[in-house]
Amino acid sequence: MKQFEVIQNTLPEDVALKIVSMLSVRDLCALGCCSRFWRELCGSDCIWESLTRERWPSLVCFDFSASSSSSAPPNAPNFKEWRKLYIEKHNEVAVRAAAAAKFVEESSPSKSLEVGDYLKAISILDDMKLGFKDVQMCLFRPNLKVLVNLVGLHYCLTWLRIPGDQLKEALQVSEIAERHVCVKWWKLGRWFFGFRMRDESHSRWASLADLATDDDEHLLAVLIRGAIHEVLRVQISSEEDHHTNPWSAQITQGHG
Template sequence: MCALGGCSRSWRTACDANCVWERLFRCRWPAAAAEAAVASRVQGWKALYINQHRRMGVAVSNVIESVGSSLNNGSLESEYYLKAIADLALIADIGFLDVQFFLFSRNHSAIINLVGLHYSIASLHVPPTEVSKALQARQVAGRKVRVNLLKLGRWFYGFRLPDEHESRKISLSELTMAEGAEILAILNRGAVHEVFRLRISLADIDK
């Protein structure tokens, strides 16, 4: 919108219109609109929108940095993965557009994209089909992650069998389909019951 306003004086006038920025704000952060309406009498909707966008960017960046510092040889343990999703839920008024802007970026790894995907479906309750469209639009749908599980060996006639290792490679777009629901459920549970270690890593390092 700001770039469009730089095309000409007439476009600049139209793009600076308070009603335009009010609509953008209300569409992106409906829960915060009532409080913002009071502040808009002083600041104006454009300033409010820009400030809110920046605030979201800083808050989400903190989560992204936390994930980055928790990586171990490119892998993320389930406890840190689930913490990232929980930390996103603590950001007031965060919505699906914020996820698309800040987490579905090609500048971030597929693990960060996955955190955004999982949060959108599990916490924001965005339909998987809509998440899939957003991934396609941001050109990250084909990225792949690997989910590694270490399971306790089963007991067999009084003897415990060796621990079992299971690895699943799946694309972000596949995680929005029926076949990905099981993987998301496993990620949502984390390391519990028979699964005593769960790690997420990049399947394609060059992506």
């Protein structure tokens, strides 16, 4: 503790501010709990202004510092407390993201989810206009079901068009990259000399990181397409549920 205090007392403020500006929001809040010095530094308006502008560029396209002047836009808020603004906006996003996660869970009371509801959950995220940071902070959480993680991943990959390497890094930071799902699907049996063969069953395990980087393009295509054309049914189970019920968290849809 004494060594920490010596570093704190001898560290130039501009250097300390530069260090703080490189931290994630989670690390910034954690550092702010260490002492009064770091609490004041981590609460600096310039730090939270940068974070707010980065996460919601369309929200703060103008300079709030000029909002009190007569030349400010008519609807510009008279607001300079950037940390407070960030927290308020984040809480709004968190409530919407929680509603999407709740929809996924309520749509699967018996731990099974219709593919229509799965795709609807992704569409809900699009309607909410969640950004990549929003998904990272609210849906890429290890305490949520892997199915919710998967919905967030799918949304980032196909709607936000986040590059696979960047998405994989985000999964690793959130400690969910190695969470696995098992995808099982049934294909319509082929016709052979006037007889239809038995329906074909396929299954494959994949981590969220594998799906993010398209390491298995065919598996990702099955998830995106769902149960259409020759695919009769699609099921997804999580690694956590596999030990008790191998297909307990599933996405299903009947043919036709």
